[in-house]
Each structure stands twice: as C-alpha cells, then as structure tokens.
Amino acid sequence: MAAMLLKVGFIAALMAGCVLPSCAVEQKTRGSGEPQSPNKNTDRDIKVRKNYITANDRRPEAATPRKKVVKAGRERVSPGLRDDTSCTRLGGICRPGRYICQGRFLKDKCSGAKGRQCCMPVGAWSVLCAGHHNNRVRACDTHGCGAFNAKRVNSLHKAVDLVCDDYGIINAPFTGSLAGPVTRKDPSGNQYDGVKLLSDVHCVKIFNIRPYRYLGPVAQGDALGYLLPLQERFPGITSHLELQMCDGADPSPFI
Known part of the structure; x- marks a missing residue:
C-alpha cells in the first residue's frame, strides 16, 4: 500500500514539472500579443492628433467664395415721376414742347419725358381795367407804342x-x-x-x-x-x- 502511494506521488510530481514550463511559455506568448495599457494608447492618440493638426496647419486653407461687393459710391437718385395734375388743375394741357402752344408753356408741371410741358390756354386772365370789356393794348401815340417788344x-x-x-x-x-x-x-x-x-x-x-x-x-x-x-x-x-x-x-x- 505504501509503495503504491509513493508511486502515485512520483507520477504527479513528474506531470507538474512538465505542465508549469508550458504554462509559462504560453503566458509569455500571450503577453507579447496583448495591447498596451489604456494610458499608453491615450498618449499615442494625442500625439497622432497633434501631428495631424500640425500637418494641416501647413496646408493652405480652402478659399471660401467671396461675395461680390458693389461699390455704391454716390448713388444717383432719380427723381420720382411727376403727375400731370399740376398742369391740369391750372387749366393747362401737357404736350411735347415741339408743338405750338397758343398760350404759354410752363416747365416742371408734367410727367414723363423732359420735353413734355404744360401749355396754358389763351385768355386765362380776366380784364384788369374796370369798365372795359377786354384788355386792349395801347396803340402807338406821340410817346411810343404799348406792345411787347x-x-x-x-x-x-x-x-x-x-x-x-x-x-x-x-x-x-x-x-x-x-x-x-x-x-x-x-x-x-x-x-x-x-x-x-x-x-x-x-x-x-x-x-x-x-x-x-x-x-x-x-x-x-x-x-x-x-x-x-x-x-x-x-x-x-x-x-x-x-x-x-x-x-x-x-x-x-x-x-
């Protein structure tokens, strides 16, 4: 009985001696393939990002499209269109200045083109001298004539x-x-x-x-x-x- 126990112990010791070196080798192999600690990975990421930013800083920035700026300077403000009412309420008619006006043309009373003027009709005034039926122009006498010009x-x-x-x-x-x-x-x-x-x-x-x-x-x-x-x-x-x-x-x- 004692001999049998001694034999079993010897076999167990022999097996333990073979298993432990193999486990050590396996553990060493695993250790060489495992990733580094999180702290080391973080430091490496920071360095990579820093190098990436530095490299990008050396590149010229992409040109952003610029809006066209129109130089206003002194803007010419065109005058608003006039209304013919300024002429018609006075009894006149707006017409181009190239036409004959039996009365008198008045400027800046009509809308549209600059050549349009207000033609005032003849006989727009009343008689100035009381007791007379019309405005009679003085004829020539010994002291001259009374007509215009x-x-x-x-x-x-x-x-x-x-x-x-x-x-x-x-x-x-x-x-x-x-x-x-x-x-x-x-x-x-x-x-x-x-x-x-x-x-x-x-x-x-x-x-x-x-x-x-x-x-x-x-x-x-x-x-x-x-x-x-x-x-x-x-x-x-x-x-x-x-x-x-x-x-x-x-x-x-x-x-």
Whole structure:
C-alpha cells in the first residue's frame, strides 16, 4: 500500500514539472500579443492628433467664395415721376414742347419725358381795367407804342401797356397773393410804382397804379387799386397801366 502511494506521488510530481514550463511559455506568448495599457494608447492618440493638426496647419486653407461687393459710391437718385395734375388743375394741357402752344408753356408741371410741358390756354386772365370789356393794348401815340417788344429809345419794351381810364379801378387778373410794392425807372428818370401779384403759375408786376394794399391773398377780379394819371408828365399819352411778367416773358397770350 505504501509503495503504491509513493508511486502515485512520483507520477504527479513528474506531470507538474512538465505542465508549469508550458504554462509559462504560453503566458509569455500571450503577453507579447496583448495591447498596451489604456494610458499608453491615450498618449499615442494625442500625439497622432497633434501631428495631424500640425500637418494641416501647413496646408493652405480652402478659399471660401467671396461675395461680390458693389461699390455704391454716390448713388444717383432719380427723381420720382411727376403727375400731370399740376398742369391740369391750372387749366393747362401737357404736350411735347415741339408743338405750338397758343398760350404759354410752363416747365416742371408734367410727367414723363423732359420735353413734355404744360401749355396754358389763351385768355386765362380776366380784364384788369374796370369798365372795359377786354384788355386792349395801347396803340402807338406821340410817346411810343404799348406792345411787347416795342422799340423804345435805347431798348425794347419788355411789358404790355393796357388802356385804362385815369383813376379807374384795377382788378386782379388771376387769383394769387400780393407780394409787396415794385418800382421801376425809365431812361429819362421817371419813376413808376405798383405792386407784385403772384400765384403757383404766374408772377406779374403792375405799374402805374396806387394799390389799396401790398400784401395778402386776392381772388380773380378783386380790386387792387386805381390807375395814376400820366397826362401831367406826358401830355397826349394814352392813359394805361404797365403789365410786366416777373421773368420778362410776353404776357400777351394771357390777356
């Protein structure tokens, strides 16, 4: 019995001596193939990323599309289109300036092309001299003629003389506002006094009258004053007032 136990122990010891070296070899083989610790892997990943970023920094950045910038500078603002109402409410008609206007063209009253102008009709004003049926232009007498552009001593007559009675009432030819006294002198030194009357369309100076007032609104046909006599200074002259447009134009189409 003892001999058998001794024999079994010897066999077990012999087997243990063979198994342990093989396990050590296997363990060594496994150890060489196992991955590194997580800390080492993290350090390696950081280094790889750093190198990747450094390499990318050396590359030129992709050009981003640039928006086209339009230099505005000083923009030209085109004026808004005008309306023909400015002309029609005054009784005019908008038409190209190349056509004949029996009255007078007014600028900047019509829409559309620049050549379109407002044509005001003839006879738009009322009679200035009370007691007369029409505005009669002074004919030629010993002291000259009363028509527009009539020859004077050293110039042309840039007004129209309308026949009136001495001290006769002078009425407003159109609705507007009185804009103060006016005065003019002829080459001989004679002075003529009067008043200025203006509206949205017209502006006139009426000489050789004594106004009732110099400022304020007036309606067409209202009394402005009375005619001053000329016979004392110019014997034989036809009594008249002098009607002059503020811009020197011919007032004949309106009277």
